[in-house]
Amino acid sequence: MITPVILAGGSGTRLWPVSRKSFPKQFANLLDGPSLFQRTVDRVIAPEFTEPTVITGEDYRFIAQKQMAEMQVACGVLIVEPEGRNTGPAVLTAALVHKDDPEKVLLVLPSDHQITDDPTFREVISKAARVAQKGMIVTLGIKPDHAATGYGYLRVEGGNDDALMISQFAEKPDAETAATMLQDGNWLWNSGMFLFRVDTVLKAFETHAPELIGPAEAAMALGEEDLGFTRLNAEAYKRCANISFDHAIMENLQECAALPLACGWSDLGSWQALKDIGDADAKGTVSVGNALAIDCEGSLLKSENPDVKLVGLGLKDVVAVATDDGILIADRSQSAQVGHVVETLRAEGAEQADGFKRCYRPWGYYETLSLGPRFQVKRIMVEPGAKLSLQSHVHRAEHWVVVNGSAKVTVNEDVKLLTENESTYIPLGAVHRLENPGKLPLHLIEVQSGCYLGEDDIIRYEDIYHRAEVA
Structure with a gap:
């Protein structure tokens, strides 16, 4: 049996304005249907896999839990990182969770990749697991179909029938170098997917990155079980170096293997990548959501808002993406540089940068x-x-109007049930709580009034989600 380890803590900015720190691309609705995270989970629902181990961030733990619940899929372990420290500490933590089963094979998967051929993916994973069971760390390399400059590369040489040996790692190349690599034929894209036995990878960390082990073990030992999560200790975990698994381990191994994988893979790292997998019209333009293309060529139009009609007229090689509060218009050749847009917005203090x-x-x-x-x-x-x-506010009063469903409202000592078109008033300083006792979602309108309306004007007295110390 193979235990998937799904890495879901990233806060990517390269697909702004749809992907932002508060709700990153692995959970967002980039494609029709399930999120990329849900597609990743679904990909490893098969007899050869155990329940997955999911590693995510503090801000995303309930999102991951909810999206798995929507799929009616159980999570074996859900680990919460207090802050992201890259894939090296994340992989080490996953191995430590399973250290009591040293021969178990772990499959590390990013949660924000797209794969269209799941049967082929599972077939290659089964072959890779057999190699990993022999004590080898294995990565999956994607067979390149063009001279991409946005991926790292692996140079592979002859191995056996099961795997090729990696002789060189290369960072993202320039266009000329990428073209040479493609022509050479011995290079694969580095997918960031790995397989190994628990004891194999722990020994690799002891040899090549021993400085990570102490902080990671302390973060586990001092962590706590909370609402179905394994929460790592923040003080211990932040002592882990911010380093990728590739840099910490893979590039230092004397021997490691790769299996070529051709399964319709994309890391969806730019709007160009999303366009490449979309359904294009006769002129090569992809329209997604509430978007309409008129006489456009080689463009991507996407509107997330059903109330905002995005219309492109006579565009060529343009990316246009609209949400409720942000619009990106870019030359398609610059779509990989969207991260710089977010940096500029942050410098300006724009709320749309992250939220x-x-x-x-x-x-x-x-x-x-x-x-x-x-x-x-x-x-x-x-x-x-x-x-x-259960909370109060120092600077504001509130008025609640129920528009759909039912609400149980506590205001000081008064507890009452409200239904549609009923309302209540919460005076400044009143201790209050809102609950949904029904079986349908509760929707209400809240009107706040006061001298300060920030989200930090909350004194919590009780919180079932343990988000902060209570008064």
Whole structure:
């Protein structure tokens, strides 16, 4: 049996404005249907795989849990990193979780890649697992079909019928070098997918990155089980170096293997990559969501908002992506540079750099509908059975109007049930709580008024999600 280890803690910016720090691409709706994270989980639902181990960040733990629940898939272990330290510490932590079963084979998978041929993927994984079982660390290399400059490369040489031996790792090349690599025929793209036995990889860390072991073991030992998560200790984990598994381990091994994989793979690392896998019209333009292309050539048009019609007229080699609060228009050749856009927005203090109008919480979400100097209007959705923390505010009062579902409302000592078109008032300083006792999502409108309306004006007295110390 193979245990998948799904890495889901990244906060990618290369697909802004759809992917942002508060809701990154692995969980976003980039393609029709399930998220990339859900597609990754579904890919390893087969008899040869155990329940997956998922590693994600503090901000995404409830998102990952909810998306797996939507699939009705159980998670073997869900590890929460207090902060991202790259793939090296993440892989080591996963191995430590399973150290009591040293011969177990782990399959490390990024959660934000697209694969279209799952049967071929599983077939190659089975072959790679047999090589890993013999004590070899194995990576999957993608057979290149063009001279890509956005991937790392592996040079491979003859091995046996099961695997090729890696003789060289190369960083992302320039266009001329990539063309030479493609013509050479002995290079594969580095996919970031690995297989190994637990004891094999732990020995590799002891040899090549021993400085990571102490902090990772301490983070595990001092961590805690919380609401179905394994939360790593923050003080210990931040002592781990920020280093990739490739740099910490793979590039230092005397022997490591690769299996070529041709399965419709893409890391979806740019809008160009999304265009490449989309359904293009006769002129090579891909339209996604609420978008319309008129006489466009070689372009990508995508609108996330059903109320915003994105229309392209006479465009050539353009990427145009619209969300509720952000629009990207770029030359297609520059689509890999979108990360610089986010850096510029952060420098300007723009909220759109990292966050959306809709903010997800363990209990549901809220979104701002209108904001003024002393007022804010929000739409709030609470999942069935969920409840917000017991809290109060120092600077604002609130008025709640239920528009769909039922709400159990606590205001000081008063507890009452509200249904559609009913409302309640929460005075400034009142201790209050909102719950959804029903079986359907609760939707309400919240009107805030006061001198300060920031999200940090919350004093929590009780929180079932353990998000912060309570008063």
